[in-house]
Amino acid sequence: MIRKIIHIDEEKCNGCGLCARACHESAIGIIDGKAKLLREDYCDGLGDCLPACPTNAISFVEKEAAAYDEAAVLENKKKLEAHSQLQQWPVQIKLVPINAPYFDDADLLIAADCTAYAYANFHQDFIKGKITLIGCPKLDSVDYSEKLTEIIRQNNIKSVTIVRMEVPCCGGIQNAAINAMKASGKFLPWQVYTISTDGRILA
Incomplete structure (x- = not known):
């Protein structure tokens, strides 16, 4: 189906992870230092991630994409509850950079x-x-x-x-x-x- 879905410009992305935190459907993840749309059917097309991005790397596009699957999102959230919620590395105060x-x-x-x-x-x-x-x-x-x-x-x-x-x-x-x-x-x-x-x- 043709629908509205997010597009991430990897050249603009600085890997800060703010979009992933803003996405309530867990559709976005940070892979190799860049934000990625993990699954099209997790994206509801509402765009909570857009204002969170400091580099304007995220936009809407109209394209052929899998329909939003709320049941799959809810099932994935259940799985994530048992997984690490850590968003960055390192975590030790003496090792983290002052600016990141x-x-x-x-x-x-x-x-x-x-x-x-x-x-x-x-x-x-x-x-x-x-x-x-x-x-x-x-x-x-x-x-x-x-x-x-x-x-x-x-x-x-x-x-x-x-x-x-x-x-x-x-x-x-x-x-x-x-x-x-x-x-x-x-x-x-x-x-x-x-x-x-x-x-x-x-x-």
Whole structure:
């Protein structure tokens, strides 16, 4: 059938992944650093991905394409729920670059690395839809605040979510994130979640 569907100009695409996050049907993925339409029948033709693209690499075209298959989309979403929601690599605070395309318009997750082991549904409840940075101030023996300050200052971060364990040493990552937001000179919405050692959200 002839219908409206998205077209991605790979030459314009910078691989930031914002379109993939905006697509509620999971029709877009990042492959070899470029956005790709994974399946035509996942694209509903509504174009939530278009305004998310910072380089105007996505447009509508009228072409012969498979019809939108809502049942297939729902089935795929069920499968994705059991898969990784990680959107970028690396994730360690000490390894990530200060500037990267995926930081643009990002909701930032700053988490103590133990939290993903303690809280069973970490990917779905915390990583999904966010750019993830992890670290352990006790094991790394560093103050992350300086690097986090520059990441927040030099990129268009929309919000910050901090996830820590209830143990005292995790206060270091919370303090680093809060100090970084203050030092950046930006006012951002932020929230702290504390995970218990038996895997519950305490606050």
